[in-house]
Every structure is written in structure tokens, then in C-alpha cells.
Amino acid sequence: MNYPQWVIEGIGGPWVIGLIAISHVFISQFAVGGGFFLPITEYIARKNGNMEMLEYVHKHTRFFTILTSVVGAMFGVGIWFAIGLVNPDATAFLIRNFVLAWTIEWVWFFLEIASLVVYYYGWKTLSPRTHQIVGWVYLFTAVMTLFTINGILTFMLTPGDWVENRNLWSAWFNPTFWPSFTIRLLVCLGLAGLYGLITASRMPKEGGLRTQMLRYSAMWFIPTFVGMLFAMGWYFFALPEEVRTMLYSGVSGFARGNLAVLTRVSMLTILFTCTMGMMIYFGAYANPDEFKGGKIAFLMLSALFVTGAGEWTREVLRKPYVIRYVMYSNGVLAANAKTLEDSEQTFLDNIKWRRTGESDGEAMFRAQCRSCHTMDGYRPLREFLAGRDENSINSLLKIMRPGDKNPYQNIMPPVMGTDTELASLAHYLAEEAAKADAPHH
Amino acid sequence: MNVKEWLNRFLEERLPVKEMKDLSAHKLVPEHKQAVWYYFGGISLFFFIILVFTGMVLLFQYQPGLESSHASVLRIVTKVDFGWLIRSVHSWAANLMLVAVFIHMFSVYFMKAYQKPRELTWFTGLGLLGLGLGFGFTGYCLVWDDMAFFATKIGIDIVEGIPGGSYVAHILRGGPDMGGLTIQRMFALHVVIIPWIFIGLLSAHLFFLQIHGNKIPEEIEKSGQYHKIPFFPNFLLSDLYVWLIMLNLLAVLAALFPWHLGAEADALAPAPKGVKPEWYFMAMFQLLKLMPSQVAGISGELFGNMVFGVAGLFWALVPVWNPATASGRRAKLATYVGLFGIVWLIGFTIWGYMAHPV
Numbered sequence: 001m002n003y004p005q006w007v008i009e010g011i012g013g014p015w016v017i018g019l020i021a022i023s024h025v026f027i028s029q030f031a032v033g034g035g036f037f038l039p040i041t042e043y044i045a046r047k048n049g050n051m052e053m054l055e056y057v058h059k060h061t062r063f064f065t066i067l068t069s070v071v072g073a074m075f076g077v078g079i080w081f082a083i084g085l086v087n088p089d090a091t092a093f094l095i096r097n098f099v100l101a102w103t104i105e106w107v108w109f110f111l112e113i114a115s116l117v118v119y120y121y122g123w124k125t126l127s128p129r130t131h132q133i134v135g136w137v138y139l140f141t142a143v144m145t146l147f148t149i150n151g152i153l154t155f156m157l158t159p160g161d162w163v164e165n166r167n168l169w170s171a172w173f174n175p176t177f178w179p180s181f182t183i184r185l186l187v188c189l190g191l192a193g194l195y196g197l198i199t200a201s202r203m204p205k206e207g208g209l210r211t212q213m214l215r216y217s218a219m220w221f222i223p224t225f226v227g228m229l230f231a232m233g234w235y236f237f238a239l240p241e242e243v244r245t246m247l248y249s250g251v252s253g254f255a256r257g258n259l260a261v262l263t264r265v266s267m268l269t270i271l272f273t274c275t276m277g278m279m280i281y282f283g284a285y286a287n288p289d290e291f292k293g294g295k296i297a298f299l300m301l302s303a304l305f306v307t308g309a310g311e312w313t314r315e316v317l318r319k320p321y322v323i324r325y326v327m328y329s330n331g332v333l334a335a336n337a338k339t340l341e342d343s344e345q346t347f348l349d350n351i352k353w354r355r356t357g358e359s360d361g362e363a364m365f366r367a368q369c370r371s372c373h374t375m376d377g378y379r380p381l382r383e384f385l386a387g388r389d390e391n392s393i394n395s396l397l398k399i400m401r402p403g404d405k406n407p408y409q410n411i412m413p414p415v416m417g418t419d420t421e422l423a424s425l426a427h428y429l430a431e432e433a434a435k436a437d438a439p440h441h
Numbered sequence: 442m443n444v445k446e447w448l449n450r451f452l453e454e455r456l457p458v459k460e461m462k463d464l465s466a467h468k469l470v471p472e473h474k475q476a477v478w479y480y481f482g483g484i485s486l487f488f489f490i491i492l493v494f495t496g497m498v499l500l501f502q503y504q505p506g507l508e509s510s511h512a513s514v515l516r517i518v519t520k521v522d523f524g525w526l527i528r529s530v531h532s533w534a535a536n537l538m539l540v541a542v543f544i545h546m547f548s549v550y551f552m553k554a555y556q557k558p559r560e561l562t563w564f565t566g567l568g569l570l571g572l573g574l575g576f577g578f579t580g581y582c583l584v585w586d587d588m589a590f591f592a593t594k595i596g597i598d599i600v601e602g603i604p605g606g607s608y609v610a611h612i613l614r615g616g617p618d619m620g621g622l623t624i625q626r627m628f629a630l631h632v633v634i635i636p637w638i639f640i641g642l643l644s645a646h647l648f649f650l651q652i653h654g655n656k657i658p659e660e661i662e663k664s665g666q667y668h669k670i671p672f673f674p675n676f677l678l679s680d681l682y683v684w685l686i687m688l689n690l691l692a693v694l695a696a697l698f699p700w701h702l703g704a705e706a707d708a709l710a711p712a713p714k715g716v717k718p719e720w721y722f723m724a725m726f727q728l729l730k731l732m733p734s735q736v737a738g739i740s741g742e743l744f745g746n747m748v749f750g751v752a753g754l755f756w757a758l759v760p761v762w763n764p765a766t767a768s769g770r771r772a773k774l775a776t777y778v779g780l781f782g783i784v785w786l787i788g789f790t791i792w793g794y795m796a797h798p799v
Contacts, residue, residue, distance in 0.1 A: 253519040254529075254699040264696035267526075271692050275685045282685070287678035290670065294477070295679075298686045305693070 002331075002352040003092070006085035007370055012378035013086035014371075018315065020078040022308040026191070027072035028145075029184060029307070031112075033192025034064045035142030037220065038119070039135030041196075046128060052209045058123050060199040065120045067195075069113055087371055089331030090322040098152055100168060105148040112141040146184055154180045156323045157314065158240065163325050179235035186224045186231055187307070190276075193220025194303050197284050201292055211288040218284040225277035229270070240324075242410065243317050259411060262316055265309050272306040320413045328413030330371045337402060340416055347417035361428025364421055368413070375432060385433045393433075394426035465673040471657045473667035478548035479655050480683045481541050487684045488538035489643075491691065492576075495531040496632065503583070505628040507621035510585035511705040518702055525699055532700035533691055535577055539721050542570050543786075550759070550779050553772070554656035560760040562653065565646040567757050572639045574721060579631040581719055585624060590706030591716040593627075594619055599729065602742040603750075619708060659768070717797040724786050725749060727793035756782065 008016055038061060045053035084091045095102065115138040122131050151172035155162065160174035196217030203210040236244065250263025279299055283291045322329045328337070340350060347364065348354075354363050373379045385393060400406050401422075402414035415422065442450075452458050470479065502521055504513040517524035546566065549555060555563035582593040597619070601610035615622025661667050670676055703713075718726050728748075732741030755762075756778070763775040 252522050252524065254525050261697075264526075264699075268692055268696050272689060275689055279682055279685050282678045282682045287675055287682075290675055290679050295682055302686075302689055305689075 003088035004353055005088060005366065005370065007366075008086070009374050010377040012372070012374045013082075014315075015378055017079065017082045017086055018308075018312060020075055020082050022304070022311050024072060024075035024079055025311055026304055026307045027068055027075065029188045030191040030195050031064075031068035031072055032142045032146045032185075033188035033190070033220075034068065034195070035112075035139035036189060037192035037196055038064065039132060039139055041216070042132060042135055046132070052207070053213070056199065056203070056209065056213050060196065061120050061123065063199055064195070065116055069116055073113070087322060087329075087331060090327055093323065093327055094152065094156075097171070098155075098168070101148060101152055101172065105145060105152075108141050108144040108148060112138065112145055115141055143185075146188070147181065150181045150184060151177055153314070157243070157318050158238070159324055159326060175240075176235060176238045179231060179238050182231045183228070183235055183310075186227050187310075190221050190224030191303065193217045193224075193280070194300065196220060197280070197291075197299070198296060201284075201296055205289065214284045214288040214291060218280045221277060221280050225273070228273050232270070239317070246317060246319070246410065259316065259319065262313060265313050265316075269306055269309045269313065272302050272309070276302050276306070319411055320409070330368050330413050332368070332413060332416065337414065337416055347421050359424065359428060360421060361424035361426075361431075364417060364425040365428055368415060368417075368425075372412075381429065382433050385429060388430075388433070390426050390430035393429050394423055397422045397426055466671070468651075468654075468672035469669035470655055470672050470676040471667050472670050473657065473661045475552070475658055475661065476667075478544075478552065480680065481545035481548060482650070483680045484683060484687055485538055485541040485545055486643075487687055488534045488541060488691075489639075491534040492531060492538065493636075495527050495534065498527050499531060500632065505583065505624050507585075507624065510583060510624050511702075514584045514586075514702060518699075526695060529695040529698075529700045530691060533694045533698075535580060536720070537687070537691060537694075539573055539577060542573050543721075546570060547779065547783060549656075550782075551776065552656050552658045553763070553775070555760045556656075557760070557764055559649070559653050559656060562646060562649040563760055564757070565642050565649065568642045569639065569646060572635055572642065575635050576631065576639070577719055577721060579627040579635065582627045583624065583631060584702060585706045586703035587706050587710070587713045588703050588716060590619065590708070591712045592718045593623075595716070595726070596718060596722065599726075599742070599746070602740070603746045604743070715797055717793065720790060720794075723793035724789035727789045727796065730793075730796070 006013060011019075038057060041057045041060075042054065044050075045057060080091075115134055118126075119131065119134045119138050122134060126134065151174070154176040155171045155174050158175045160170055161167070162171035162174065194217075197214060200210060200213035200217050203213065205211075236247070239247075246259045247262055247266055250260030254260050254264070276299065279295075279302070283295050283299070318324055318329070320328055321334070322331070325334060327333050336350065339345075340347060347367070348360060351363070351367050355366070358366070369381065373381050375382050388396065397415050398419075400408055400412065400415040402416065403409075406414055415425075417425070449458075470476075499517065502513060502517050502524060504510065514528065517528050519525070549563065549566065578593070578596055581589050583589075597610045597613055600606045600613070603609075611617070613623065613626060614620075615626050657667060717723065729742055729745040732745045734741050736744040759775055759778075763771045766772050
């Protein structure tokens with residue numbers, strides 16, 4: 001724990017990051033999908049001399065530009081604020097180790113936004129050929145932003161050879177890079193079609209263009225529908241064995257205390273991908289006249305849910321690390337943990353930031369528990385510790401020390417510290433738990 | 442001849458395909474601002490289909506019996522691969538079906554779709570609601586956990602309070618006390634007797650719907666602000682779309698909020714804290730709780746049951762006392778009765794949960 005940390009009761013820090021990140025991904029993957037959708041649709045319209053279709057693309061560009069470059073970018077900045085405040089150690093680690101990658105990402109991002117602005121404002125002023133070229137530039141830069149960020153995100157789950165050689169390219173092209181990139185590209189294409197449906201559904205029913213564009217947009221979901229299960233399978237087998245085991249843990253039973261919920265959420269991701277494919281076929285493609293209002297809202301809600309479920313699964317699969325094998329989810333470096341355990345140093349002597357006047361127990365709590373747990377909200381400690389006294393909590397903490405005997409080793413970071421430090425943490429937790437019990441007695 | 446042509450010819454030579462095509466081409470469904478309510482009948486049917494399917498799968502593992510009921514459900518939710526999912530889907534679908542059926546009933550009521558010539562559709566629909574509640578009551582008991590045991594006991598005790606109810610209660614329990622025979626009888630009711638009656642009544646209900654079609658509310662019919670869309674394929678495709686939404690909803694609930702299983706029932710143990718019936722009986726339960734011990738010389742519980750009987754009969758017979766008009770005094774009375782029914786049902790259900798927290 002090297003920095004002060006933003007403590008959020010209720011939904012907890014991880015969910016604040018999660019909600020902002022899911023919103024960002026939902027829009028930014030549409031931005032990449034739009035990179036395909038806009039220039040390809042423009043190309044088809046120009047090739048066939050279909051001026052109405054061209055007008056549709058123009059209209060869609062406006063909606064697209066506002067949503068991706070304003071709302072999407074706002075959420076993007078929001079992620080940086082949230083991760084920097086909730087998990088400063090992990091953020092600092094990623095910045096330090098990926099300076100070049102982040103620089104590349106921001107260059108692509110700048111070019112992406114610039115080409116999108118030129119594409120939007122150039123509809124009336126640029127020649128058709130130049131406008132089309134700008135569209136292809138937008139497609140290339142948008143895909144490259146995904147290519148770059150995908151390297152960093154997948155590194156956090158499967159750092160691969162980087163753990164040994166500390167080579168940037170080993171980190172970037174880690175074992176899950178390509179399957180994850182394929183999944184995200186498929187999601188981008190699907191989202192492009194979904195958002196295309198929104199614009200198309202708002203067109204007048206007369207003339208047949210509405211039906212034509214609804215069916216055209218619906219077709220964009222086909223690669224996602226067909227390819228996603230294969231891509232997911234590829235991703236699954238690229239995961240380390242112990243991570244795959246986590247995904248099986250909920251096949252029989254839903255007991256608390258393991259990661260059974262991962263199985264359940266993964267199943268929902270697969271189901272929603274299938275049902276969305278059918279909803280698009282039954283709704284937009286086969287029954288375009290009745291495709292409006294509520295149906296679109298539920299389709300977009302399903303897409304948002306599946307985006308959230310997918311991102312959440314990826315995050316939780318990293319447990320108990322935030323960067324697998326490198327840094328635990330509470331910001332403690334795995335290497336430091338090993339040194340600490342071997343040298344029998346105290347934990348608190350190694351943390352660089354403490355609140356003035358706080359007890360050792362509270363400092364231990366803030367440094368090792370707070371980044372994942374709240375007292376009463378998300379992953380509530382008061383509920384988990386209910387019925388335990390100080391001695392019992394102390395025994396539990398001792399069980400959770402590093403080592404193979406720790407039953408929680410695949411779910412939570414190990415608890416570190418000397419016997420005295422663990423006792424002070426147990427004392428603090430017992431006092432906090434008792435505060436909640438008081439009104440009931 | 443390609444496969445499609447061959448298949449068409451094969452079917453045409455053996456089945457009345459042309460007549461069926463003509464029938465479907467002529468079947469129209471009204472589309473207007475209140476048309477969303479038409480979907481709730483189909484939603485109820487969808488959940489029923491899910492219940493039949495998951496119920497059959499559960500039958501492969503569930504063993505009725507005093508020693509085996511709870512143990513087999515425990516095995517289903519902890520040992521059998523995806524057993525927890527099937528059981529959770531079954532339980533959630535049962536509750537969602539009843540929610541959909543209640544919404545369907547009230548929407549039919551307020552659209553005055555019970556009036557001539559649709560009285561039989563209304564009566565069969567009410568019968569299906571009753572059987573749906575019977576499904577819930579009998580199914581809840583089968584897990585034989587502490588809450589289910591005492592909630593069933595309360596339910597049967599209420600039945601016992603009705604004149605002649607002691608015979609029914611005796612038959613349901615299989616004796617003076619709840620035990621192995623109670624499970625056996627609830628099981629028979631749940632998987633054989635009620636389903637057979639339900640399917641017969643459902644067929645009649647759908648047949649009457651097919652004959653009379655969907656009712657257009659009178660004010661919309663007068664205003665002319667509606668059009669008709671073909672049932673096949675437009676409405677059917679929309680129906681399938683809504684079913685997919687419901688499937689997603691059901692999957693989210695079943696996966697993220699798996700259905701709870703309590704400790705095994707112990708008839709000699711005191712009732713657990715917060716014991717109460719399922720939500721669909723809560724309003725009735727709460728009203729009975731409020732009854733004084735004696736009303737007009739008879740027991741409060743009996744009086745409460747008589748009130749339910751009269752009110753239920755009054756509700757069921759709405760096509761008789763408001764047979765034709767959508768406006769006028771009787772129609773207004775019907776609307777007020779409907780509003781009172783909703784307020785009572787929701788209000789007393791919430792009150793019941795607040796009065797009996799877990």
C-alpha cells in the first residue's frame with residue numbers, strides 16, 4: 001500500500017470501476033464496430049448509387065460521432081479516475097510497465113477521433129473518394145486502439161513469458177491476446193449492427209428503406225452469432241489450467257465461498273449471445289414492421305448485460321490477483337509477499353502510506369481488505385464475520401496466510417503480517433462487527 | 442424437385458395444409474396503444490412450457506418420501522451437474538408464471554374482455570389461475586424444508602376452517618397430521634392430477650381465444666386508433682421475441698439468485714421465525730390474521746373464508762353482472778371493483794411481508 005485510497009461503502013470500489021468500465025466498453029466497442037459499419041455501408045451505397053442508403057449512413061454518423069467521441073470518451077477518462085483512486089498500486093504498475101503501449105494507444109486514439117471528426121464534417125465538403133478514404137483511416141485507427149488496449153487487458157489475466165523476461169512484446173502478445181482480440185472484434189461487429197438498428201428503426205416506414213436498412217443492420221450480427229462460440233472456446237483453452245478450473249466450479253451446486261458464480265455468469269453470457277441472435281432474426285429481420293420501441297430497448301439492454309457479464313467474468317477470472325502472478329487484487333506485489341514471508345518482516349513497516357492516528361488493525365484492514373470488501377455493502381465483512389468473536393477471527397486470519405493450506409488461496413490474496421499484526425486486525429474487525437450487532441441486542 | 446417442394450407436397454397430400462394456411466392468413470390481431478397487455482397470456486404459456494420441461498427433468502432425480510424428499514432436492518442442488526439450475530429455473534418460472542397470469546387476468550378484466558361472447562374464455566382462465574395456485578401450493582411442499590412444511594401446514598389449516606374443509610384437509614394430509622402421505626399426495630396432485638386438468642382447461646381456453654380473437658377496448662374501437670396485423674407471421678414473431686426476453690429474465694433470476702433450500706422439515710420443532718405462505722397467498726393470509734377470534738357468532742377465520750368465497754364468486758361472475766356495456770353504472774362498478782382488487786392484493790401482500798419479516 002503505497003498511496004491513499006478512495007474508500008467506497010455500499011457498492012464498493014470494484015463495482016464503481018466496473019460500472020464505468022462496462023459503460024465505456026459498450027460504447028467504445030461500438031466505436032470500433034462503427035469503423036467497419038460506416039465506411040463499408042458508404043462503399044456499398046456509393047457502388048449501387050443508392051442515395052437513400054447514403055443519407056442513412058450520414059444520419060447514422062451524427063448519432064455515432066456524438067455517442068462515441070463525447071459519451072464514450074467521457075467514460076474512458078472516468079475509468080482512469082476510478083482505477084487511479086480505487087486501486088492506485090495496480091494503476092501505477094500498469095503505467096510504469098506499459099509507457100510505450102499507452103503512448104501508442106493515445107496516438108491511435110487521437111488519430112481515431114480526428115479522422116472521425118473529419119469523416120462527420122466532411123460529408124458535404126469532401127469529394128466522395130476522399131471521404132471514403134477518411135472512413136478507411138478511421139476503421140484502421142479504431143481497430144488499432146482495440147489492438148493496443150487488448151494487449152494490456154489480456155496481460156493482466158495471462159502475463160505469459162513477461163513474468164520471466166520482462167519483455168514488453170511478451171506482455172502484449174500474451175497467451176490470450178489473439179482469442180480475446182477475436183472475441184472483441186466480433187462483439188464490435190455485433191454492436192455496430194445493433195446501433196445500426198436503432199437509427200434504421202427511426203426511419204419512416206414508407207418507401208422500403210427502413211426495412212432494407214433493418215435487414216442490412218441485422219446481418220451484421222451474423223459473424224458474432226456464428227463466430228462467438230468458437231472464439232470463446234479458443235479463449236477458454238488459452239487460459240491457464242487453474243483459471244479454467246474456476247470456470248467449472250459452479251457446475252454442481254451454488255455454495256457460497258467459491259467462485260461458482262463465474263460458471264453462472266459465463267452461462268448467461270452464452271445464452272444472451274444466442275437469444276440476441278434470435279431476437280434480431282425474429283424482430284428486425286423477419287418482422288421489421290413491428291420492430292420498434294420496447295423491442296429495441298430490450299435488445300440493447302441484453303447487449304449491455306452481456307457486455308457487463310463478459311467484462312465481469314474476465315475481471316473475476318484474475319482472482320486473487322489484479323495482475324496474475326504479479327500483483328494481488330489488494331495491490332500487494334506477489335514478489336514482496338514472498339520476501340515478506342521469508343524474511344519475517346512486519347507488514348506495516350513495508351507500507352509507505354498510513355493515516356495519522358489510525359490503529360495498526362485499521363491500517364492492516366485498509367491495506368489488505370478494503371480494496372475488495374465493504375463493511376455492509378458489496379462483499380460485506382460484517383455479514384461474513386457474523387457470529388465470530390475476536391479469537392475466532394484471529395484463527396481465520398491465520399488460516400488465510402500464504403501457503404497451500406489456505407483454503408481461500410484461489411479466491412483471495414493471502415493475509416500477510418506477524419502474529420501481532422494479525423491479532424490487531426482481528427481486534428479491529430471484531431470491534432467493527434460488534435458495532436453492527438449492537439442495535440439488535 | 443427440391444427438398445422444400447417435396448416436403449410441401451408430402452404434407453399437402455396428408456394434412457389440410459391449404460385450410461390451415463387460409464385460417465392463419467385470415468387470423469388478425471389488433472394493434473393499438475394498449476396491445477402490450479395481449480402478450481401476457483402468451484408469457485404465461487411460455488413459463489408453463491418451461492415448467493413442464495424442467496419438471497420432467499426434475500422427475501429423474503426427485504424422490505418423494507418422508508426420508509427422501511429433502512435429501513433428493515439437496516442432492517439435486519449440490520451434487521447433480523446443473524441440478525441447481527433446473528430446480529432454480531423451475532421455481533422461478535412457477536413464480537413468474539403466476540405474476541404473468543395475475544397481470545393477464547387484470548388486463549382482461551379492465552379491457553372488459555370477459556363480456557359476451559368471451560365469458561367462457563374468462564371462466565376457463567380463472568380455472569387456470571386456480572390450478573396455477575394449486576401447482577404452487579403442492580410444489581412448494583415437495584421440497585420438505587422447514588419453511589415449506591410450516592407454510593403448507595398453515596395453508597391446510599386454513600382449508601380445514603372452511604365448512605366441509607376438514608375432509609379436504611384430511612385427504613390432502615393423508616391423515617390427521619402431515620407426514621409421508623402428505624408428500625405422496627401433493628406429489629400426485631402436482632405431477633399428475635393438476636397437470637391433466639390444466640392441459641384440458643388450457644386447450645379449451647386457447648380454443649375459445651381462437652374463436653373470438655383479442656378484444657379491442659371499447660374506447661379504442663370507437664376512436665378508430667388501431668389497425669390489425671396478421672397473426673402469422675407478424676404477431677407470432679413478436680410473441681417469440683417477447684418469449685426470448687422472458688427467457689433472458691428467467692435465466693438471470695435463476696442463475697444469479699438460485700432458489701433457496703432450507704433445513705429439512707421437523708414436525709416436532711417449533712415453527713421457524715418468519716414463517717409465511719408464498720407471496721401469492723400472502724394477501725389472503727394477512728387478511729385472515731387481522732380477523733378477530735369471533736365475528737357475528739362465528740369464528741373469525743371462518744368469517745374471513747366466507748368473505749373470500751363471496752368476493753371470489755362476485756369476481757368470477759363479473760360477466761354475469763356486467764354482461765355487455767363498457768360504460769354506464771355497472772361498467773363503472775366493475776372498474777372500481779377491479780381497482781379495489783389490485784389495491785387490496787398489492788397492499789395486503791406488502792403489509793404481510795412487513796408484518797412477517799424473515
